[in-house]
Each structure stands twice: as structure tokens, then as C-alpha cells.
Amino acid sequence: MRVAIEIDGKPLQVESGMNLLEAALQNGIYIPHLCHHPDLPDIGSCRLCIVEVEGEDGVQPACKLTVREGMKVITDSPRIAPLRKLAMELLLAAHPEDCSTCPKYGRCELQTLIQYMGVSATRMHTRVKGFAQNDKNPLLIHDMNRCVLCGRCVRACGDLRGVGVLQYNKKELETYVGTLQDKLLTDSDCRFCGACAEVCPTGTIRDIIQFSPVEKRDALIPCQATCPAHTDVPRYVRFVKEGKYAEALAVVHEKLPFPECLGRVCAHPCESECRRGQVNEAVSIRNIKRYAAEHGSDALWKQNSKHLPATGKRVCVVGGGPAGMTAAYYLAKQGHSVTLKEAYPTLGGQMAYGIPSYRLPREIVAKEAGYLQDAGVQVETGCRVTDFVGLAKEYDAVLLALGTHKGVRLPIEGSELPGVLANSDFLRDAAMEKPTGMGRRVIVLGGGNVAFDCARTARRLGAEEVHLACLEARDKMLADEEEIIQAQEEGIQIHPAHTFEAIVGADHAQGVRFGRVKSFTFDENRRAIIEKEENSEYVIEADTVIFATGQRTDITPEAGLELGRGNSIAVQPGSLRTSVEGIYACGDAVYGTRTVIQAIAAGRQAASEMDKALGGDGDISEVLAPVEVPDGRIGKMEGFASLPRAAEQFCAAAEREHSFAPISTGLCDSAVCGEAARCLQCDLRFQITGHRIWSDYIQQDKEGAAQ
Secondary structure: OEEEEEEOOEEEEEEOOOEHHHHHHHOOOOOOOOOOOOOOOOOOOOOOOEEEEOOOOOOEEHHHOEOOOOOEEEOOOOOHHHHHHHHHHHHHHOOOOOHHHOOOOOOOHHHHHHHHHOOOOOOOOOOOOOOOOEOOOOOEEEOHHHOOOOOHHHHHHHHHOOOOOOEEEEEOOEEEEEOHHHOOHHHOOOOOOOHHHHHOOOOOEEEOOOOOOOOHHHHHOHHHHHOOOOOOHHHHHHHHHOOOHHHHHHHHHOOOOOHHHHHHHOOOHHHHHOHHHHOOOOOOHHHHHHHHHHHOOOHHHHHHOOOOOOOOOEEEEEOOOHHHHHHHHHHHHOOOEEEEEOOOOOOOOHHHHOOOOOOOOHHHHHHHHHHHHHOOOEEEOOOOOOOHHHHHHHOOEEEEOOOOOEEOOOOOEOOOOOOEEEHHHHHHHHHOOOOOOOOOEEEEEOOOHHHHHHHHHHHHOOOOEEEEEOOOOHHHOOOOHHHHHHHHHOOOEEEOOEEEEEEEOOOOOOEEEEEEEEEEEEOOOOOEEEEEOOOOOEEEEOOEEEEOOOEEOOOOHHHOOOEOHHHOEOOOOOOOEOOOOOEEEOOHHHHOOOOHHHHHHHHHHHHHHHHHHOOOOOOOOOOOOOOOOOOOOOOOOOOHHHOOOOOOEEOOHHHHOOOOOOOEEEOOHHHHHHHHHOOOOHHHHHHOOOOOOHHHHHHHHHHHHHO
């Protein structure tokens, strides 16, 4: 129901029941205000929005007036102006004068209001409150010297979020906002949702990190920003918390075609940046994704999956690893006829032939590779392609997603001896259950995850003694800490800070001569600077040495393509076009060996760019799960800040060190909901109405008048 009112002589039709201030603002009529926020209950404390109502005595806060039929309002008059100015001066008397020292300088509601009203505190006796800035809390800074007691933060915490840890406290004659007994937020059951900082009109409660408006979303939802595929992490974590596993799985499928694989082997950069980690421990995002993939039905995402009409365009993807499979999958969904050619017997690339099965079972790779044929991709395995230029004449577009399947041997003495193996060959032979050429005593050279895959695989193949050595110091090793610890539990001996001097032996590898590293750094050109300890060389005996110091694409200049550094395929930035018309490249073949999630992101980019070149719009996005507005009233949770991260369940070392059976069962049923509940739900902050300054309303009023 709408009612007719008049503001400053302007007739308006507004919704019955709304307050006068919002009615004015929504119609482009600006009334100064500070304590008001459209998402919060009004208290009328700042007295800046006072107005006169025809037929009523005195002035009244517009935020506390309910509109009614026939109401006539004046927003400025000789009576209102001095009272409003006085209210503003009283606010400024208790606020630091030098705005330029505030991190919110230029983005502060109070500052813009001062400019609009042309008011200063020169008539008033200013006072210094004497509060020490509190920066002892994670994520948030409290600087009560800047507080004007608008009460927005208290209402946001209590009325909007239902947490209620902020309240008004007294210190001698000063009133300020704090927690009960001035406890730290971690001890007050704060949920660290950031609503208080979001609604604060000054720099009183603010984020520790600083960001521009353009950077805000990435800064405050870093899990989504740092995911190479930009998966909507908060959304699927919330669905898991609610027990809606099919919906959670559908959210993951919106960006990732292989969630169960990634639930086991994703490098999870999201967890490194998770803001919960600054409170105590990051949310176990990868394991939550795995749980959703293992327990959610495929029916929902499949029924909502898009498949555009046939375009008549033919595409060939060469390489059936995660990048190639991803690109083929999305190109087929865009309506193109896609053929995928893979050199090995099965799809998966490094997921099938590089990552050991104890980390990623082959049946899971096969299951999710099946999604390609569901999408209409024609798959040809055991089909090695060498004539890429000729292939481009048969198809409208060709994508090279060759991966990096050629191991790198360092140019040291003895590197070509029998018994010296390359990482990729060793892991591939092991995966295909072929003889690896491994002996009883193994040394792996390298300190990344692939090196540990080699060492742990060697242990499972029966090596009696396994050593792993790398240049990096223990705290600088490139492998995941989890990998290092588990390898040690399995009996693998680790030697950090070691140089590889030579592989010793006459007709066969008999060991490696090492030197101890005193310091290892890089110069400005990323060249290694190694300082060795004097007289520190010694030999570890072995009959097998495995280089795990890098991999390259198995391609030569004879292929007719321009190549880049490290035998990579050179492409145009952004478009992924190679030097040959109609041929594109993506994934490890372009940027070197990285992670599965980065390969999937590269495949998505390639599919989008190629779709545009083939006449499409490049939009491969999908909405596969219901889009719901989450409940912002999250409520109080006792001991929230100290809730421990749920531990991933691993088999005991004695059970796993000689078996390729899966070593992890992920999170147990009783733990996953609680782990999802540890999420700070950083995305809720973007449901809060953003502040608008006076010029926004004046511009709106001008535009309305022009129309």
C-alpha cells in the first residue's frame, strides 16, 4: 500500500509503514544523517536528520517518523539549520580533527557529511578521549578516539547478526563501544563477520588490511579470489553446514568439472589465505569439497547443466590431462563438436600417471573423466599426435594441452648412468604397473611434492631404503608440510640443504656425492646463489637415483610452433593463440608444471577464448545450484574463535607404507558440519547495503527531474 506525502513541496507516493528518512532518500531527497543505516533499526541519536512536519510542534528526527497519508515535511528551515549545525558540532568536538591521519580518509561518511554541511568544531571545546588503539584482535582494529557513538556497530552486531558482543561501556565520563569487561573479541564469542566494520561511518572499527573499493571483494573473500577457478567457496561451505550436499556439489561443479579429484589433490591455495586462519586455523576447505563430492547426488547439477545447440564447428583437443579435459568439456557444452586425442590408454594426464593412486584412486579419475563423454566429447585414447599443423587443417580450432611429461635431468656427472631415472618416467611406469628399473636403495633428488610422490612410491614398490635430498632448508622446502611429515613416518630419510655434486659409479649408479649448503638464495634475475660449507662433501650409497627437479613438455621445434623458455609453447597473452593460425595452447605446456586446479583454470580460459574465436560469446558460466539469500543473523556461538580445525583422517604409517590403497578418508561424518560452521561467512558482508554520500542523492534527484 502506498501513501501520498509531500517533502519540501515535492509530492511523492511512498510505501506505507516506512520511515520518513528512507522515503526521502529513496526518492533522491537528501537529509543529512549519520546514525541511520537502511539495514539497521533506527535510534535517532545523531539528531542530524531533524525535520519539521506541518501541524506538529518542534522538530523531529526523520528516521523515527513513520510516513502517513497527507504528511507535509520541510527538511531545511531557519529553525532546523542551527539545531542541525549544533548537533554536528557536538559530534565533531569528540572526534580527531586531522582526518588525513585516518586510514578511511576520502572514504569516510562523516568526512563527506562535514563537507556537505560546511561545519567545523571551532565553536566547541574539543576533547581528547585518551583511548589506546586496540589492534590486539585478529582482522579488526578498534580506535575509539574516532567514535561518534552513532551505534551502528552495536546494532549490526546485535540486531543484524544476532551475535551481540558489542555494547556501550563507560570509562570515567566517556562512553565508548567495547565488549563485556573489555575482553578481546576472541574471548567474547565474536564471529568475525565484519559487519561492525562495514557499517562504521568513521575509521573507528575497521579492517586491519587496507584495500580500495575495487579490491574489496577479493580482499574480504580471499578463498574465492585465490582459487584459480574462483569457486564460490563460502556458498558451498554453507550448503555443507546445512547438510545440503547435492547443492554444495552443484556449486563446485559451476566452476570445476572434477570436484572429487580436487577434493583429494587440490593444492588448496584458498586455505593459505582463509581469514579464519588469522583467528586460529584455516577452514579445511579441500576436505569439505571432498565430502560434498562423495556424499552429494549428481542429479541436481546434471539436470541444471547447460548444453547449447550445435554450432557446426569442429574442435580437436590434444592432451587428456586436467587442462585438456576441462577445455574439451566446456567447448562441447558450448555446442561445438569436440574430439579429444590422448596418447596414453586412459584420460587423466598427471592425475592418472603422475599422482600416485594412494593419493588419487584411479577409479575416481575414470569416473570424473566420464563426464566428458556425457557432454558429447569424442575421446580417442592411445592416439599420439605429432603433426599439429596438419591437424589444424582438419579442424576449425586445435588446442594443445600436452602437459609436461618429460622429466628433467640436471647436467651433473653421472646423470646418464644406468639406474638414474626421471621422475615422470618412474611415476608413469609405476602407475601402469610396468617395471620401473628401481633397485633396493633409492635416492630422490628434489624437494617438491613430485619428489615426495617418487620417494613414497619407491617405498611402496619395495625399496628397502629411501633418501630424499634438496637444496632448500627444511623450513623452505617446496613440498606440503603434510607430505614431508607423512614421508618421514613411512621411513623416508630427508636431507635438506644439500647440493648434488655428482652421481657416483662406473657402469651403474652407486650413490650420490652431496655437499651441505650454508645458504641458498636467488638474485634479482632468479639465478640461484649457493654457498656451500667447506669440506662438507660426502656420499650416500644407492643403486637408484631419481631426478625430481622439474618436467618439460615433450615437443621439439620440428613441430612448427614457436617455443618459449623451458620448452614451453609460446602463446599470445590472454588469447592463448600460438604462432600457428587456429592452434591454441594451455596448461603446463604453456607455463610449466603447476597444480591440477591451475590446469583446470587454464582449461576454462582456453574454452572461453576458443568459443569466442568460433563465434560464441565465450560465456561458459553456469548456475547449477539454487541461488539463495543466506540468513545474515548468524547468532552467537560459544567459543567460536577457539574451535579447532577438524583433522583429516589418515591410515597409520605401518598400514600405508607398503600399499597403494588410499591413505586418507577425509573428514568423518560427525566432523564435517562442525568444520563448515567454523567458516566466518565473509561473503555475508556484501549483503549489507553500502553507504551513499549526499552527492549520490542530489544526482539522483536531478536525474529524476530531467526525466
